[in-house]
Amino acid sequence: MFADLFAYFYQFADVFAFLVLSAAGLAVIFGMMGIINMAHGEFIMCGAYVTTFAYHDGLPLPLAQGCGAIAAGAIGVALEATLIRPLYSRPLDSLLVTWGLGLIATQGTLIVLGSSVAGIGTPSGGFRVGGYGFSTYRMILFAASVCVLAFIYLLFMRTRFGVHARATMQNAGMAQALGVRRNRIYALTFGVGAALAGLCGALYAPTMTLIPTMGSTFIVEAFVTVVVGGASVLLGTAPAAVALALIRTGLNGVYGQVFGQIGLLLAVVLIIRVLPQGFSGWLAKRAS
């Protein structure tokens, strides 16, 4: 009985971790800046590639993963300063620019690094509950996703940077008048989002084949989590991930992976028909 329950929880945790990790970076950038970063998948790819190269160069896996996240974050900061900043008044255009960049990054990687590179291999190790065997690394991913949510909460609610970032989001002009360096906040926020995307790639690098288009594996889940979550990262992403993971786990169990994804998408389209502002908009409306 307990073993069965744990097996369900394990399935749920696996999907939940995937949704949270793939959506966190996108959600931070969208929630704080109102921009959808269409190159999100390419930041994930960047994180995974850097992790793999660092690992092959002899770094231990956790350090290599740190490198992956930092590399993606640094690229994010540079990108914000050069290409995204002129487009704040035109959110749709920033969507297009990041999409163009994503296209360039994917095809550029294909040309430079070829269609695939040698992977890492999932860290072995498992544990048994009742009659079932489970992978430890999947549990680590679940723990990491919870840590990422906690990190986002602490960063934006408990630090000076977070106060400045939220102030800038609410009223950029006023925040600037009070001495907040708006451009720096934007660059750092974009960097944090990109680094979280890189972290997602870094964490999943050992579990998948590294191909330049690997980002597209993540972006559908990232998009739907952000759409269902709504504008607020803190109120939206976590509940959206819980709800979607429950739906997905149920569908996977009954109909298999393919219909799991398609059913998830249908559920999302129905949810936005009912809750156009996402969970966070709905929660905010109930609170007020």
Place this chain on the structure above:
Amino acid sequence: MLKRLNGPQTLGNGRGFWVCACLALLAALIYPVFADPYDVGNFAYFLIWVFMALGLCLMWGYGGMLSFGQTFFFGIGGYAYGVLSVDLGNAHGMALGNFVMAVVLAGLTAVILGYLMIYGRINGVFFGIVTLSVTLALAFFLGQTAGPEWAIGSARLNGFNGMQGMAPLSLPWFGGDIDLEETPLYYFVLVLLVCTYLALRILVNARFGNVLVAVREDSQRTELLGYDVRLYQLGGFVLGSILAAVSGVFYTAWGQFITPSSIGLPAAAMPIIWVAFAGRSDLTATLVGTFVLLLVFQTLTIYSEQAALILMGLILVLTVMFAPQGCFVGLGRIAQWRPVRRHTMRARSPEAG
């Protein structure tokens, strides 16, 4: 109704424009006389994509709905035509029936998806990412359908390798069907494209187009003026998606194959790039710009597909950064601007003197 061919929502309303347009059409009509059939077939291939671009121009440029789902409807149209033509055959005018059925199927899908999004008041960036999610999911799903259990009637979907071996389009004619391949296909596509272009011009200059533009400019104000904004948006979305499906059907009929990779990334980005580069706010600019970009892309693809795609990405980035209205619309405005200025100067000169 023909008066509506010219109007405030389209560039190129003067006599000069129509003379040029007729000359271009004439050139297109006599082109197959001078070229060999293979080149004519290639030329038809370029024209096939223009429907999709015109559809995106209608919903994005005129309606303000940035849909990344053009290849979604392209895929539905293409696959539906493939399945229907394998199952029902293409003889005795059935090909045209399959054509219509495939497009209607895509249209119905667009009604459902559009209803859920537009009546759910999804707009701006969310409209884009929901449509893109649906598109990627369709590509992912079709990529999984390799096994023999994935068949509709006797039509195997064949997963990532895609469907092939459908019959080409054919027209029923006395004494046997005419297969539409190469030159006949070219004429068929050309005629349909000209009709579509003229019909869209009439449509955007009519009441529908004016309201659609009003919704784009300020949907709240339009609503307060008594228009059902959502209905007009849904109309624009469905019409644009149907045009994408027309492209899909032609694509399948042209090469007699279709694969999931013409739905997913990077294919989904292509219509956006054509229309953004050409200038989304005008049909003529979209038509010409799309054609030019396709020509460039196809020429480069022969050497390196990756390099061609990188160039496309660069074009998108540069267009958005430096010419957000699009390059060809800019050219069109310049062409139209001069005579207007001369008139106003002439009108003012007696007062000044």
